[in-house]
Structure formats: C-alpha cells, structure tokens
Amino acid sequence: MLKSYFTTALRALKRNWSYSTINVLGLTLGLACCLLLFVAVRYELSFDKHNANADRIYRMLGADKTDPNGKPNTGITFPALAALRNDFPELKHQLTLVSRVKSALVAVPGKASAETKRFQETDGVIAFAEPEYFNLFDYTWEKGSPQTALTNPNTVVLSDRIAHKYFGDTNPMGKTIRMENRMDFVVTGIIQDPLPTSSMPFDVFLSHASVLAYGLTSPPDDWKSSYGGAQIYMMLPPASAGAETPAARMERQLVGFVNKYHAPEDAKTLAYVLQPLTEIHFATNITNYAQRSISIEMIWAMVLIGLFILGTACINFINLATAQAIRRSREVGVRKVLGSTRGQLVRQFLGETSVLTGMAVVLALFVAELSLPYVGELLNIKPGAVTLFSPIVLGFLLALGVLTTVLAGFYPALVLSGYQPILALKGKIQATGTGRYLTLRRGLIVGQFAISQLLIIGTIIAYNQMSFFRSADLGYDKEAVLTMPLPDNDPGKIANLRAKLTGLPGIQSISFGMTSPSSTSNWTTGFRFGNDDKDPGYGVLMRPADTAYVRTYGLKLLAGRLYQPADSIRELVINETFMKRLGFQKPEQVLGKLMTVAGESVKKPIVGVVKDFNMFSLREQVEPSVLTTQRGNYRTIAIKLSTRQGGTEGISQLLKQVETAWTATFPEFVFSYEFLDETLANFYKSEQQVYSLFQLLAGIALFIGCLGLYGVVAFMAETRTKEVGVRKVLGASVAHIFGLFSLDFIRLVLIALVISSPVAWYVMDKWLQKFVYKIDIEWWMFALAGLLAVGIALLTVSFQSIKAALMNPVKSLKSE
Template sequence: MLKSYFITSLRALKRNWSYSLINVSGLTLGLACCLLLFMAVRYELSFDRHNANADRIYRMLGVDKSDPESKPNPGITFPALAALRNDFPELKDQLTMVSRIKSAVVSVSDQAGTDTKRFQENDGVITFAEPEYFNLFDYTWEKGSPQTALANPNTVVLSDQIARKYFGDTDPMGKTIRLENRMDFVVTGIVQSPLPTTSLPFDVFLSHASILAYGNSSPPDDWQSTYSGAQIYLMLPTSEPGAETPAARMEKQLVGFVNKYHRPEDAQKLRYVLQPLTDIHFATNTSNFAQRSISIEMIWSMVLIGLFILVTACINFINLATAQAIRRSREVGVRKVLGSTRAQLVRQFLGETSVLTTVAVVLALLVAQLSLPYVGELLNIKPGAVTLFSPMALAFLLMLGLLTTLLAGFYPALVLSGYQPILALKGKILSSGTNRYFTLRRGLIVGQFAISQLLIIGTIVAYSQMKYFRSVDLGFNRDAIITVTVPQNEPGQLENLRAQLTNVPGIEAISFGMTTPASMSNWTTGFHFENEDKDPDYGVLMRPADTAYVRTYGLKLLAGRMYLPADTIRELVINETFMKRLGFQKPEQVIGKMMTVAGGNVKKPIVGVVKDFNMFSLRDEVVPSVLTTERGNYRTMAIKLSTEKGGTETVRQILKKVETAWTATYPEFVFSYEFLDETLANFYKSEERMYSLLQLLAGVAIFIGCLGLYGVVAFMAESRTKEIGVRKALGASAAHIFGLFSTDFIRLVVIALVLSSPLAWYIMNQWLQKFEYKIAIEWWMFALAGGLAVGIALLTVSFQSVKAALMNPVKSLRSE
C-alpha cells in the first residue's frame, strides 16, 4: 500500500512538475531560514549555561537610587571584596572579583633573552583573577591546579589557544611573560580556551595578588572610586521551594553592608542588586566582558520571523494545491467510484506533500550549510560555534518537516478527498467550488503579502535609523581622525611625540586625552559647587584632555575660554547640560563660578562652556560633563588629518610616519590605531545586525510570496484560456486582459498594506524607544512599502498575464 502511495505521488508530482518545482523552492527557502534562525536562537540562549552552577551565580550591580533612569553599574569599588568576605564568611570561597585589562602588550622572550616577541591584546582577554574564580566557573585544566596556580603574586594561567600563540609547541609551564613592559608573570597553569558562549571570555588570568603592584585598582581603602573592569561574582545556595530566594535575601543584607562601609551621603544613593549570570547576555542596559549582548525582544523577533517565513512557504503550497483541486476532481471521482475511502485519499495527498517536503528538507539542509558562514558573520556568531549536523539541529529539521507536511498538506487533502464522486465525474465541481477556493486563495495571498510588507516596513525604518546614526551631528567632528593608545605617560614622552608629528604634512591637529568625546570607557565622579550645603545627587562625567582637545575634535566653545595648560586639574570647562543642571540659563552666567571635582579639596574656576556633545551612543542622553587638564589620565592620542587633498596613499604615508614616531617613543610596545568613525560605528553593531537580518529575511519572504503568486497566476491563465480567447475574439485588447489579471491582485496587496501597517508601526515604534535620539516613523515609509509590494506583484503577474493576452485566440478556441 505504501509503495502504491509513493509511486502514485511521484507520478502526480511529475505530471504537475512546474507547480512541484515552485512548492519545493518555497519550502526549501522557508525551511532553511527556520533552521538557521533556530540555530542562532539556540546559540544565544546557551550563553553561560555550560557552567554547572550557572543558576546559582550572580553579578553584583550598583544602582543609583536617586536617578531612576540611570543604568545599573557593574563596576564595584575595590575594597568591597575583602569587606564582603569579612561580613559574609559563608561566601568566602564562593565569592570572587575579576578586574579586566582592556588592552595591553604581552612580551615573550626566549631563554637567552635575545629574541622578544610582542603581542597586542586589545579585546579584553586579560584579567586579574583569584583561585576562587575557578570555584564558580567551569574550566578544563590541562596543566596546573585551580587551587594553587594563582595563589601567589606574579603568576599567570593561560588558555591553550593563547599559550600556543605565545610559545608555539613548547611547554609553557614555568615560562615568563611580561605585561606592558613593567611586570613579569610566570605560567603556572593551562586551561582549555573558553567557549564562545561565555560572558567572561578570558584567555589570560593574572594572579589577583599582583593587582595593587600592577596598578590596576584603586587604593584598598577607597570606597568612592569604581572601575567598570572590576566586577564581583558570587555563588548562592540553591533556592528552596516556597522560601524567599537566596538572591532576594542577600540583597536585603547588602543594604546594611552599604550603610556600614560607604559615606552617609553615598549610602543614601547607592543600592546593590544581584544579576543572574544567565541574564547578563540579555541585559543590553549593562556592559559585559564579552562586549556582546542581545535583547530577549530580539530573540522573540527572530522566532516570529522564522514562523512567518515558514507560514509564507506553506501558504504557497495551499494556494497551488487548492488551485489544482478542480483539475484533479475527476481523478478523485474515479478513485471514490473504485472504492477509495476519504481516509485513504487523505493519506494519498498527504503522501504527495511528504515527498515534496522530504526533498525540500534535504535541499534546505544544503542551502543552510552553504549560507552558514554568511549568516554567522551577519549575526556575529564565532566560526565553528554552530553546526547544522548536530543531533539537535537534525531533530529540529525533522520535526519542522513533519509540521510543514501537516500545515501545508492537511487542508488541501481534506478539500480534494471531500469531493462527491457524482459531481466530480460530471465536472460540476467547477461551478460549486470556484468561489470558495478563490476566496480562500485571496485570503492567503493577503496574509502572505501582509507578512512581506511587515518585514519591508521594518527594513525601511531600520535603514532610516541607521542612516540617521551615520549623519546626525554628535557635537564633535568624527571624520578623518585616528586614535592611538598611549601605553605610558612618563615626563617628556607626550611632548616628544607631539614634536615629532607637528610638522608632518597632512596632520592638522594633535591632542592627548583620557578618551575620545564619545566612548565606552568613562569616569564619573562627584562634585561640590560654590558654597552649597551638600553635594548634588548626580555626578559628572570627566573628560581629562590637553588644550588642543577642543580644536582637534571640533568642539564649540559657547562662552569663556579654554583652560590653560597644566599637568593637574587647574581650570574647568563644562558642557551646556551641566550648566543648566546648575540652574543657569546663559553660558556667561556660570563663568567664574568655583567648584571641586574628583574628590579634590581645592575649588577650581569654571572658565568656559562648550556646546553639548554626545558622550555615549545615541541610545543615551547627554549628561553633565567636565573638561579639564589631568596629565596622569591621558591614555589616547587623537590625530586630525587634513581632508583638502590626497587620497588613500597619502593617509598611508601619514600613518607610516606616525608609527615611526610612536615606535621611537615607545620601542617596547606594539603600534595600533583606529579611525574614530569606525570606532563609533561599533556602538551600533546590534542595530546593524537587526537591519541586515530584516533586509535578508524580507527579501526571502518576498521571493517566496512571488513564487506562489506566479504559480497561482499561471494556473489561472491556463484555466481561463478559452475565456481569454473569447474576450479577444470580441475585441478585448492586450491591456484589458492584463488588467483582468492584475487589478484583483493589486487590490489584495493594498488590503495587505492596510492590515500590516498598524502592527508594523507598533513594533518599530517600540524598537525606536530604546534610543534617546531617533527618527519619526512617517507616512512615506508605508507608501514606499506599498509601492514596492505593488511593483513586485505586478512584475510577478505580468509575465503570465502578458503571455495569456498575446496568445492567438484561434488556438485557444480551436477545440470548441
């Protein structure tokens, strides 16, 4: 019986090979997209789950109670670690601090000391860690012991990958690496490289006992300074059913902890909360060491888009199957007369669907495999982190195939098997069923194009927002500026470097500062203004820089003057927002006022006010900020290049001269640079990924929809051949015949636009709410989406309709 079903199905599919090809193509694309999206979602949801105690591990965050809109801060003050161990002895071995080094030069010398290799590590893979770190997080040790490897100062544990990078195939144990040309560390352990799905992607673990000597922390008794690279993690007991969760209980105890160790004015504003380790990857409002996060909303969007694509492919199948139902009515009548039951017919037609689906599943796996490198790059998934031939992926594809068979084939099977044999054999199905099936097809086409237009509108809005990011005035110049890290700041070094570069043709300005105007590395501190009784309940963002900073970045001075050159804080320049928060309406009014910043005791004068500039990404509003001199914090050199003439070769020549001067000043370090506009573009990687994903999936949805529309129009043209012949014989023009086919489909596209527009507006408006600076969703975006959809529909319909319109009526009427 099964063999008979299979042979009959193959014959039916061969007989209608064009419709079979359309169905297979649509199903293949739909299944491939679903499989790729499933693997991407599974990858994102697996972050940090490889740790056996992932559900018990938490990260401490500081929250500013006085500012409800402030973001939780993962940076924890250095002395908090020892205080927590003192006050919570039960957590002594389940508590640890990590302190990341964002970038550093690692030097590795041979035994004779004659050959030294230097490696620039810029991705935050280096951290200070304790032996307790490995009590919380799971690592596979190849050499050394987790209890003793980092117990002593000047020791280091390397991942196997980084060990091969530094030492090749030789045994790294006992070898020495030098960090930033100022401290040596002996290799005491080797662990396997961290998984791609971790929020702590460290490859180099320096002993925490060396942190003070290295200078990567604040003083042991400084409770005011926080550093985003220093974070505390703790592991709590397992929750008991019906009882208060350990995290909630610990947060209550941390209230007393804050009151005990922090100044009263600070304790009033500070609250510690615990963030589950498994939530870190999805918390887009807090930073993480992996520098990669994704919102739960984005996860759900990927799931829904995958379902939309699959539904679109299934709609194709249903449309074409019901379009062919009338043609196969006599076949059904004959089968019923010969004794076939309805159940047997349902199995027969589901068998045909399953054959198509099986072919589509195999092709989808091939298409997905070929597309995986591109999709991995698009979604920022590390190569090799996802495989489509895993048991989970294959099981999902099998289940998806079964679901597709039922979803796409069940209704057509019921329709075809439900014909009454007498009406079928007399050919009366046409008159009794045409309207019903035509209405169904129209409804499905509306649904299909509504999904396509939803994705098109989303793509247009996302593109407009990304274009706004690239063109909006940030308050400073971001073009033709390169930034170079300054590894040391000894007396005379900066002056020597500036002197070597000042007369280089093509360089307009040079400035040294802590960071660029907009940066992910920020220093926020308290202040005291004039003779007020208490400190304000908000902090200011410090931007230490030399006197050339304003000219280099094109900042605009609204009143007063720039501060005079100095090595320490001497004079202050504030931004507009700070001026207004202080209660002044005009910049001139604040000039000459006195204030202390950064914990200082001596009041400094405000000598200037600059126009507001963005200090973060455009997701965030401008905050009060202070520009001032503070040579000890200069870590970035900015070079403004001339844009008047020259090209790529000129820039290369300038960079070569910059590298020569920089290497002469810092011979023990590795030169690297970044263009400021590219650095700022990294702020919006997640939005770029969303836009690219929408663009790709909108194209797939449109293509699948067009396949189905083409098939339906082809069938209509074939079934109405004689009608068209009669119309042409009676004088109908080709344009009239074209309109006969096109008008109804255009009406369906317009209905789809009306239905999808409110939902598209709501979804994209919610997405735009994440940004402090955003575009407005305008009417032309919906008009453009509708115009594109109409144009695509007309293009799809035109080939078959024009072909039918140009057919010789004599041939179509010859059999009458």
C-alpha cells in the same frame, strides 16, 4: 500499499513539474531559514548555561534608588570585596572580583632582545582574577591547579589557544610573559579555551594579588570611586521551596551593607542589586565582558520571523494545491468509484506532500550549510560555534518537516478527497472560480504579503535609524580623526612624539587625552560645587585632555575660554548639561564659579562652557561632563587629518609616517590605530544586525510570496485561456487583459498593507524606544513599502498575464 502511495505521488509530482518546483523551492527556503534561525536562537539561549551552578551565580550591580529607570552600574568600589567577605563569611570562597584589562601589550621574552615576541591584545581577553574565581565558573584544567595557580602575585593562567599563540608547541609552564613592558608574570596553569557562549571570555588570567601594583584600580580604601573594569560575582546557596529566594534575601542584607560602609549622602541614592548570570547576555543596557548581548525581544522576533517565513511557504502549497484541484477532480471521482475511501485519499495526497517536503528538507539542509558562515558573520556568532549536524538540530529539522507536511498538505488533502464522485466525473467541480476556494486563496495571498510588508516596513525604518546614527550631529567632528593608544604618558615622550607628528603633511591637529568624546571607557567621579559641604547625589564624567582637545575634535566653546596648559587639574571647562544641572540658564553665569572634582580638596575655577556632545551611543542621554588637564590620565592620541580624500594610497603613506614616528618614540610597543568614525560605528553593531536580518528575511519572504503568486497566476491564465480568447476577439487590448489579471492582486497587496502597517508601526516604535535620539516613523515609509510590494507583485504577474494576452485567439478558443 505504501509503495503504491509513493509511486502515485511521484507520478503526480512529475506530471505537474512546474507546480512541484515552485513548492519545493518555497519550502526549501522556508525550512532553511527556520533551521538557521533555530541554530542562532539556540546559540543565544545557551550563554553561560555550561556552568554547573549557573542558576546560583549573580553579578553585583550598583543602582540609583532615585532613578528606578536608570541603568545599573557594573563598576564596584575596590574595598567592597574585602568588606563583603568580612560581613558574609559564609560566602568567603563563593565570592570573587574580576578586573578586565581592556587593552595591553604582552611580550614573550626571547634569549635575545630581537627574539622577543610582542602581542597587542585589544579584545578584552585579559583579566585579573583570584583563585576563588574558579570556584564559581567551570573550566577544564590541562595543567596546574585552580586552588593554587593564582594564589601568589605575578602568576598567570593561559588558555590553550593563547599558550600556543605565545609559546608555540613548547611547554608554557614556568615561562614568563611581560605585561606593558613593566610587570613579569609566570605561567602556572593552562586551561581549555573558554566556550564561545560564555560571558567571561578571558584567555589570560593574571593574579589578582598584583592588581594594585599594576595600577588598574582605585585606591584600596576608596569607597567613592567606582572602577568600571571590576565586577563582583557571588554564588548563593540553592533556593528552598516556599522560602524567600537567596537573591532577594541577599539584596535585603545589602541595604545595611551600603549604610555601613558608604557615606550617608551616597547611601541615600546607592542600592546594590543582583543580576543572575544567565540574564547577563540578554541585558542590552548593561555592559558585559563578552561585549556582546541580545535582547529577549530580539530572540522572540527571530522565532516569529522564522515561523512567518515557513508560513508563507506553506501558504504557497495550499494556494497552488487548491488552485489545481479542478485538474484532479476526475482522478478523485474515479478513485472513489473504484472503492477508495476518503481516508485513503487523504493519505495519498499527504504522501505527495511528504515527498515534496522530504526533497525540501534535504535541500534546506544543504542551503543552510552553505549559508551558515554568512549568517554567523551577520549575527556575530564565532566561526565553529554552531553546527547543523548535531542530533538536536537534525531532530528539529525532522520535526519541522513533519509539521510542514501537516500544515501544507492537510487542508488540500481534505479538499481534494471531499469531492462528490458524480460531480467530479461530470467535470462540474469549479475550484478555481468562485466560492470558498477563491476566498481562501485571496486570504492566504493577503497573509503572505502582509508578512512580507511587515518585514519591508521594518527594514525601511531600521535603515533610516542606521542612517541617522551615521549622520547625527554628536556635538563634535568625528570625520578624519585617527586615534591611537598612548602606552606611556611621560612628558618627554609626549613632547617628542608631538614634535615628530607636527611636521608631517596632512596633519591638522594633535591631542593627548584620556579618551575620545564618545567612548565605552568612562570615568565618573563626584564633585562639590561652591560652598557645598556634600556631594549633590550625581557624578560627572571626566574628559582629561590637553589644550588641543577642543580643536582636534571640533568642540564648540559657548562662553569663556579654554583651560590653560598644565599637568594637573588647574581649571575646568564644563558642558551645557552640567551647567543646567547646577541651576544656571546662561553659560556666562557659571564662569568663575569654584568647585572640587575627582577627590581633590582645592577648589578649581570654571573658565568655559562647551556645547553638549554625546559621550555614549545615541541610546543614552548626554551626562554632566568636565574637561580639564591631568596628564597622568592621558591614554589616547588623537590626530585630526586635513583630509581623507587623498585616496587609499595617500592615507596608507601617512599612516606609515605616523607609525614610524610612534615606533621611534615607543620602540617596545606594538603600533595600532583606529579611525574614530569606524570606532563609533561599533556602538551600533546589534542595531546593524537587526537591520541586516530584516533586510535578508524580508527579501526571502517576498521572494517566496512571489513564487506562489506566480504559480497561482500561471494556473489562472491556463484555466481562463478561452475567456481571454473571447475577450480578444471582442476587441480587448493587451493592457486590458493585463489589467484583468493584475487589478485583483493589486487590491490584495493594498489590503495586506493596511493590515501590516499598524503592526509594523507598533513593533518598530517599541524598537526605537530604546534610543534617546531616534527618527520619527512617517507615513512615507509605509507608502514606500506598499509601492515596493505592488511593483514586485505587478512584475510577478506581468509575465504570465502578458503571455496570455499575446496568445493567438484562434488557439485560445480551441483550448479545452
């Protein structure tokens, strides 16, 4: 019986090869998209789940009690760790502080100076950690002991990847690496590489006992300055049924902790909250060490889009199957007369669907495997982190194939098996004309194009938001600015490098400062204005820099003057937002006022006010900011180029000259650089991923929809051949025949636009809400989506309709 079903199915599919090809192609694309999105979603949801105690580990965050909608701060004051261990001794070994080193030069000394290898690590793979760190997070140790490897100062643990990078195939244990040409660390342990799904993606662990000597933190007794590179993690006891959760209990106890250790004015606004480790990856508004996050909303969007695309492929199948039902009506009549039951006919037609789906499953696996590298790059998934050939993924594909067979084949099987034999044998079944089948097909076409237009509208809005990011006025000039790390802020070296660079053609201005105006590395500190005897409850962002900073970045001075050259804080320039927070409406009113900042006791004068500039991405508001001199915090060199229009060759030549000057000044360091506009583009990686994903999936959904539309129109043209011949004999033009086939579909596409527009507006408005600075959703975006869909639908319909219109009416009238 099964062999008979299979043989009959193959014959039917071969007989209707064009219909079969369209269905297989549509199902292949739908299944491939679903498979790739499943792999991506599974990858995102697996972050940090490899830790055995992941559900008990929390990150401690600082929140502003007066601003419940504010962004919590990951930076924790340095003495908090010792105080927590003192007040909560039961957590002594389940509590740890991790300090990330964002960028550092690592040197591996050779026997001779020329044999020394140097590596500039800029991806945040280095961190200072304690032995307790390995009590919380799971690693596989190849050499050394997690209890003792980082106990002593100047020790380091390396991942297997980094160990091979630094030392090749030699045994690294006992070898030495030098950090920033000033501190040596001895290798005391080797661990397996961290998993790509870890929020703690460190490859180099330096002993936390050396963090103060390295100069990475604020003073050990400073409770006012948060060090943004340090984060505290704790592992709490397992939850008990019916009792208060350990996290809630700990947060309640931390209220007293804040009151005990922080100044009264700080305790009024500060609250420590606990963030579960398993939620860090999904908190897009809070930085994490992996520097990669995705929202839960985006995860659900990927799931829904995958289902939508598979749904469009299934709609194709249903449309074509019901459209072609009349062809098989006599076959059904004969089978019923010969004794076939309806159940047997349903199984026969489901068998045909399963053959098509089986072909599509195999092809989908092949297409997905070829597309995986591209999708991985698009979604920022590390190469090799996911695979299609795992039991879970293959099991999902098999289940998806079964689901597709049922979704796509069950209704057409019921329709075909339900024909009355007498009517079927007399040829009185009119499945393609009027009635419920036509209504169903129209509804399904509307559904297909509604999904496609939803994605098209999303793509148009995302494109315009991305264009806004690139063109928005940030309050400074980001074009043609070259930035480089400053490894040593010695005054003599700074003066020497400035002199070497100043003489180079193509350089307009050179500035030394802590960071560029917009940066992910920020220093927030307290201040006291005028005669105030306490902090106002909010901090200011410091931008220490020399006097060329304003000119190099094109900042606009609204009132007063720039501060005078100095090595320490002498005079202050503030931004508009800070001026208004202080209660002044005009820039001139704040000039000459005194304030203390950055923990200093001597009041400094405000000598100027600059126009607001964005210090973060456009997701966030401009914050109060202070520009001043403080050479000890200069970490970046900024070079304003006179032009970037000299072509690649001109820029390359200038970069070589800059590198020569830089290397002559810092011969023991590795030269690296970035263009500021390219650095700022990295702020919006996740948004770029959303746009690219919408773009790709909208195209696929539209293509699948057009495949089905093409098949339905082809079948309509075939069944209405005689009608077309009669119309042509009576004088109908080609344009009239084209309109006969096209107008109905245009109406369906417009109905789909009406349905999809409010849904698209709601979804994309929610997406835009996370940006402080954003575009407005305008009517023309929906009109453009409609025009695109109508144009593509007309293009799809045109081939078959014009072909039917140009057919010789004599042949048309002879057709049966």
